[in-house]
Amino acid sequence: MQQRISFVTLAVADLGRSRGFYVDGLGWRPELEVAGExxxxxxxETLVLSLWDRAAFETEVGGRTVEGPGLLPFTLSHNVETPALVDEVLDLARAAGAGVGEAADREWGGRSGYFADPDGIRWEVAxxxxxxxxxxxPGTLPRG
Structure with a gap:
């Protein structure tokens, strides 16, 4: 098996609301849509983010998703070219209606902050x- 991830799939409670957040709020462009699914x-370059209606996801995968209060035990990360872009992306997420924490300079030498999409999935902007x-x-490492 090759060492890579091809899709990240999120089962969402309200596909229309999540689509609106990513498309209208964050400015992402869908590659494929199946209405209601x-x-x-x-x-x-080789990664797809897939938002599935929770019921359609459960049918596809063959099991029930777990629900309840608390923080999901993972994050997605969007890395940027400069420290200032961390704040710009967090501002964009805030304008889209996301719950947003403040960016901070980190002990590991970078800058990051977090926002939550409509289902509470945390995105790190770093x-x-x-x-x-x-x-x-993309474009920050020299081609060899």
Missing amino acids: VVMFAAG WNPGPIGRRVV
């Missing part, structure tokens, strides 16, 4: 000046 976005941070931002 799924919206997919190109999220990188500027990471190290090699692993530059690796995930």
Whole structure:
């Protein structure tokens, strides 16, 4: 098996609300839509973010999703080219209606902050000046 991830799939409570957040609020463009079932976005050269209606997701996967209060045990991350862009993206998410925390300079040398989409899924917005941070931002590593 090759070492890569092709899709990140999120089961969402209200597909229309989530679509509106990502498309109208954050400015993402869908690559594929099946009304009432799924919206997919190109999220990188070889990565797709897939938003599934929760009931359609449960049918597809063959199980029930877990619901309840608390923080989901994962985040998605959007890395940017400069520290100032962290604040700009958080402002965009805030304008789209996201719950947004304040950005902070981190002990590991970068800057990051978090916002939550309509289902409470946390997105980290980060500027990471190290090699692993530059690796995930298009155009920031020299081509060899």
